[in-house]
Amino acid sequence: MRSTDLVTSVDDLPHHEVVRLMVAATGHHRTDVLVGIDVTPEQVARFGGYVERRRANEPLQYIEGSVPFGPVDLVVDHRVLVPRPETEYLFELAVARVESPSVIVDLCTGSGNLALALASVHPDASVYAVDLSGDAAAVALENARRNGLDVVVLTGDLYEPLPEHLLGSVDLLVANPPYLAADEVANLPPDVLAEPRGALVAGERGDEVLERIAADVHRWLQPGGVVICEISEYAVERSLAHFENLDAVVEKDLTGTERFVVGCRRVE
Ligand SMILES: C[S@@+](CC[C@H](N)C(=O)[O-])C[C@H]1O[C@@H](n2cnc3c(N)ncnc32)[C@H](O)[C@@H]1O
Numbered sequence: 001m002r003s004t005d006l007v008t009s010v011d012d013l014p015h016h017e018v019v020r021l022m023v024a025a026t027g028h029h030r031t032d033v034l035v036g037i038d039v040t041p042e043q044v045a046r047f048g049g050y051v052e053r054r055r056a057n058e059p060l061q062y063i064e065g066s067v068p069f070g071p072v073d074l075v076v077d078h079r080v081l082v083p084r085p086e087t088e089y090l091f092e093l094a095v096a097r098v099e100s101p102s103v104i105v106d107l108c109t110g111s112g113n114l115a116l117a118l119a120s121v122h123p124d125a126s127v128y129a130v131d132l133s134g135d136a137a138a139v140a141l142e143n144a145r146r147n148g149l150d151v152v153v154l155t156g157d158l159y160e161p162l163p164e165h166l167l168g169s170v171d172l173l174v175a176n177p178p179y180l181a182a183d184e185v186a187n188l189p190p191d192v193l194a195e196p197r198g199a200l201v202a203g204e205r206g207d208e209v210l211e212r213i214a215a216d217v218h219r220w221l222q223p224g225g226v227v228i229c230e231i232s233e234y235a236v237e238r239s240l241a242h243f244e245n246l247d248a249v250v251e252k253d254l255t256g257t258e259r260f261v262v263g264c265r266r267v268e
Pocket residue numbers: 080081082083084087107108109110111112113114130131132133136156157158176177178179198199200209
């Protein structure tokens with residue numbers, strides 16, 4: 001069968017998604033798939049399975065199995081959030097803002113996206129990645145190996161698993177914590193609901209995890225050290241207020257949405 005016939009035979013999913021599923025099923029380049037290639041019976045069956053999974057609202061990236069994130073390529077599945085474009089911008093902000101960090105911490109690491117992309121750019125830095133979910137930490141570790149990067153992956157609650165000798169010595173701390181309020185879940189599209197709830201929802205208000213990150217961050221940063229956290233566009237003022245211990249500002253993402261708090265520990 002031809003790839004073009006198979007792609008056009010699926011009319012209940014967006015065309016660009018069907019093309020991506022065909023690329024994933026065949027391993028061929030998108031251009032070849034669009035021009036038309038012969039698809040083996042095994043690939044036809046795989047494509048059919050992928051289409052069914054997408055119809056059942058599984059995130060496209062889980063079906064594809066991996067996503068690029070800055071300089072790294074990451075395995076993603078039901079254990080972790082799919083990294084979002086705005087978080088890739090957080091990575092870029094961090095690279096632009098902190099020149100040669102020696103110690104980097106990524107709280108709420110999920111797939112390890114921020115920790116690994118930063119480790120790739122700063123190969124001499126000591127990088128620590130923390131997640132409360134053992135499943136997510138396992139994915140982050142797998143992604144570290146996959147990208148040949150040396151990152152210490154720890155399972156636990158925010159700062160709790162970090163070695164004490166890091167107190168006062170972190171140059172760059174990044175976090176994309178869960179920041180939805182419990183009642184926001186009802187409005188989410190079904191494929192987002194397939195992602196881990198603990199990666200999405202922080203609590204009744206939405207800023208509970210961010211508040212706890214902010215409350216302790218000055219103890220871990222060295223003077224002049226920088227924290228960058230992704231925040232909810234619906235809780236900008238409240239999010240900024242949590243960082244009163246630091247010199248903190250709000251930064252926008254590429255769509256112009258207020259999306260990050262960038263804080264710096266004052267040099268006394
Ligand atoms: C929004 S996801 C972000 C994942 C990844 N950093 C990214 O940008 O795609 C939040 C992550 O924080 C983790 N998490 C939630 N509460 C946590 C806590 N108290 N301590 C550490 N990690 C936590 C979740 O398991 C989830 O993997």
